[in-house]
Amino acid sequence: MLFALNNQHLGYGAQTVLTNLTLTINLGEKVAIIGESGAGKSTLLSALREQCPHNVAWCPQQLGLVPMLNCLHNIYMGQLHNHHFLVNLLRLIYPGTRITQEISLLTQKLGIEEQLHNACEQLSGGQQQRTAIARSIYSGKNIFIGDEPVSALDAFQAQHVLTVLTQTFDTLVVSLHDVALAKQHCQRIIALKSGQILFDMPSQKVSQQALNGVYQ
Numbered sequence: 498m499l500f501a502l503n504n505q506h507l508g509y510g511a512q513t514v515l516t517n518l519t520l521t522i523n524l525g526e527k528v529a530i531i532g533e534s535g536a537g538k539s540t541l542l543s544a545l546r547e548q549c550p551h552n553v554a555w556c557p558q559q560l561g562l563v564p565m566l567n568c569l570h571n572i573y574m575g576q577l578h579n580h581h582f583l584v585n586l587l588r589l590i591y592p593g594t595r596i597t598q599e600i601s602l603l604t605q606k607l608g609i610e611e612q613l614h615n616a617c618e619q620l621s622g623g624q625q626q627r628t629a630i631a632r633s634i635y636s637g638k639n640i641f642i643g644d645e646p647v648s649a650l651d652a653f654q655a656q657h658v659l660t661v662l663t664q665t666f667d668t669l670v671v672s673l674h675d676v677a678l679a680k681q682h683c684q685r686i687i688a689l690k691s692g693q694i695l696f697d698m699p700s701q702k703v704s705q706q707a708l709n710g711v712y713q
Contacts, residue, residue, distance in 0.1 A: 499524045499640070499668060500545045507540050514540045516692050522670060527663055529679035529700070530672040532689035532711060538672035539644050541689065545670060546642050551578075554633035554666070556643040560625055564618035568609060568628050571617050572600045575635035603631045606661060608654065622649040630658060634665050641666040645674065656681075676708055 500522040508514040514537040522528055522545070530538045539558065546553050554575070562571045570589055573596060592600075604610040607627045612620055617628060626649045633641060641662055647655035655675065659682045663669055673679045679686055680700045688695040688711045696707055 498522075499526075500548050500670075502544065505544070507537070507544050509540065514692060515689070518694065520687065520694065520697060522668070525667055526685060527669045527683040528671075528685045528687060529683035530670065530687050530689065531674075531676055531679055532672075532695075536689040537692060538689060542642050542644050542670065542672060549640070552638055552640055554636045554638040554641045556629050556633045556641070556646045558644045558648070560629040562617045562625055562629060562632075565616055567614050567616050568604065568612045568620065568624075568631075569597065569600050569614060571628055572603065572631045572635050575632040576637065578636075600631070600635065603634060607631055607658060623651070623654060626650060627654075627658065630662065634661075639667040641669050641671070643669075643671040645672050647678070648674065676703075 498521050502518050502520050505518050506513050506516050507518060518541070530541060532538055546555050563574070566589075569592060573589065573592060601610060601613060604613050607630060609624050609627045609631070612624050612628070617625055620628065626646065630643075630646060633643075643662070646662070647658050650658060655678060659678055662671075663682050669683070671683070680703060684700055685698070686700050686703050687697045688707070690711055695711055696703075
């Protein structure tokens with residue numbers, strides 16, 4: 498068992514968003530969280546991340562990129578936790594050939610190689626999102642939690658990026674607004690509605706009737 502919640506109430510500040518939440522997620526699972534805006538998807542993902550923050554590659558909706566730094570430097574920041582402050586400072590000034598090649602290959606895989614040396618503040622929303630995903634991958638962790646990680650991408654890019662993520666990470670927990678993508682890339686779907694889990698089932702068993710209950 499990797500993540501576990503047992504009859505927990507989740508929220509922020511004094512506001513409760515999810516009540517009596519019980520679920521477990523095991524190592525190796527690919528899980529999609531679906532639900533209308535405000536259903537508590539972000540709250541749930543944050544609670545899961547808090548259970549093992551040092552082992553999770555985290556990609557929130559607020560990407561946390563440093564605007565004036567270029568794409569390469571922002572991606573390198575995925576490994577800041579692995580090195581001493583002075584080493585990181587040196588590499589942010591001069592990353593060197595090996596690191597540049599590693600990150601360049603990663604940007605090629607995600608289709609942003611031409612942006613490698615451009616400041617993130619100059620990138621489009623989709624390019625920034627792929628930069629944040631590259632940073633998550635470069636962290637070297639094997640658990641990915643993403644809050645709408647492909648929301649700024651077109652259908653082709655979203656399909657490709659989710660394929661890269663599912664091939665890279667052993668365990669994946671993502672919130673998605675595109676149910677077709679969720680069913681294609683995740684083996685399990687958890688639907689939230691009215692502060693609770695509406696259903697939690699294998700993707701292939703999710704019917705249109707069940708989805709109607711989520712969004713109507």
